[in-house]
Amino acid sequence: MRQEASRVLLVGGNGFIGSHLIDELLRKGYSVRVLDRNPEIFRKAVPGVEYVTGSFADLFTLREAVEGCDILIHLAHSTVPSTSLNHPEEEVLASVGAFVNMINCFKHKAIGKIVYFSSGGAVYGNPESLPVFEEARAKPISPYGVAKLMMEKYLYMFSYLYGLEYIIVRPSNPFGPRQNYMGEQGVIPIFFRKILDDETISIWGDGKGTKDYLYVEDLAGAVVSLIESGFDKSIYNISSGIGRSLLSIIDNISNICGKRPNIEFVAKRTHDVSNITLSFDKIRNRTGWVPTTTFEDGLIQTFKWIQNTKSNMSK
Ligand SMILES: NC(=O)c1ccc[n+]([C@@H]2O[C@H](COP(=O)([O-])OP(=O)(O)OC[C@H]3O[C@@H](n4cnc5c(N)ncnc54)[C@H](O)[C@@H]3O)[C@@H](O)[C@H]2O)c1
Incomplete structure (x- = not known):
């Protein structure tokens, strides 16, 4: 209401x-x-x-x-x-x-x-x-x-x-779109940009910890x-x-880009949370909201936006 x-x-x-x-x-x-x-x-x-x-x-x-x-x-x-x-x-x-x-x-x-x-x-x-x-x-x-x-x-x-x-x-x-792929936060746009630019991706830790996207x-x-x-x-x-691991996200992104990145593993940072998945039961019970975009569709929307933005910026 x-x-x-x-x-x-x-x-x-x-x-x-x-x-x-x-x-x-x-x-x-x-x-x-x-x-x-x-x-x-x-x-x-x-x-x-x-x-x-x-x-x-x-x-x-x-x-x-x-x-x-x-x-x-x-x-x-x-x-x-x-x-x-x-x-x-x-x-x-x-x-x-x-x-x-x-x-x-x-x-x-x-x-x-x-x-x-x-x-x-x-x-x-x-x-x-x-x-x-x-x-x-x-x-x-x-x-x-x-x-x-x-x-x-x-x-x-x-x-x-x-x-x-x-x-x-x-x-x-x-x-998603408009997340700064040159920024300090947001592994997904940063990974897309690095793969598109043939840059090495650095992973803190083993990349197997899972987080919620x-x-x-x-x-x-x-x-x-x-x-x-x-x-x-x-x-x-x-x-x-x-929960999704960084390694699985790199697989998803590589499939969309059609190429695999070079990955270097570096020491885990102590302030990084290792594994976290959040329940959304409370909001669903209150408003009926549930996420409707699949992870794969979200990645494709993000990829299209990054490609367009990068190509417009290079003109
Ligand atoms: N992006 C994430 O992954 C994430 C996850 C969880 C929570 N959050 C929180 O959600 C909020 C929004 O995140 P975001 O990713 O859109 O951040 P963002 O950095 O993209 O946007 C923050 C905006 O705040 C503005 N801003 C900063 N200080 C200001 C000030 N003193 N006065 C006026 N404007 C100011 C900046 O110019 C910027 O436009 C933040 O509080 C963030 O901590 C973000």
Whole structure:
């Protein structure tokens, strides 16, 4: 059932996941505004979307951006697990500090409903059993994972004290078009690019550990299904529920590209979670959502997008 509110502010909406949420929200008839300090990397401004340029840490810009919006989706984050190790203090000072400053503003009801993007891959750490349910103990092993968990707890606290309504989503590993194949995160587009460019793929560890990968359009559909089912102050995994190893993914990608890469195995990184698969029973029971894109179809969509983007960039 559609909530009365229909103008959504995407903070950090010009990134990979935000760009797909923009599409899904517009498709569902929502008005969309984006607050981001950068434009989208891979496409021009989307017609019908209002853009505010700046940082959510700047409260003046934030107040201007939330004006007239009913729902805020918080996607902005400047690190990923590996880069967060270089400056663990920055996680607390920049990401957590700015987030607390932002929701502190909302206790005066500037906006009442928040969707917070946490991380299913990082907050649980190395799970005790699989699949991981939302009630499992969270034992993050990177500064990024700790920061995500802290922000979840602050949201709970502000909600308890001041009545903010929220949904926390813990996505597994999303992949798909517009994920930066030159970036620090996202093995699938990075592997595609390396195979296409005949570069060696480095694997930390033996490549046999399994993780859960989800097509990004399915993730966007899941988030909108939660918004439409109401803000129940709850945490939801969003996942495929299927574990895949890096070696099996390289096989899939090699078949699509028609060539095999050179692989080098390097020492496992201690902050990498070894095996993780998330249960999506909770969201399915609440909204009926299930992932609908097969892994193979998702890979093909990703491959086509990377090929087109690379060829347009070389013109
Ligand atoms: N991509 C993944 O694998 C994954 C998995 C689980 C959770 N998440 C979380 O989902 C969210 C979105 O991920 P993504 O992959 O789209 O990230 P992304 O890096 O592609 O996008 C983040 C966006 O936030 C913007 N941003 C960063 N700091 C900002 C600030 N201070 N003010 C305004 N804008 C700012 C960036 O310019 C960027 O456009 C993040 O919170 C991320 O931690 C991502």
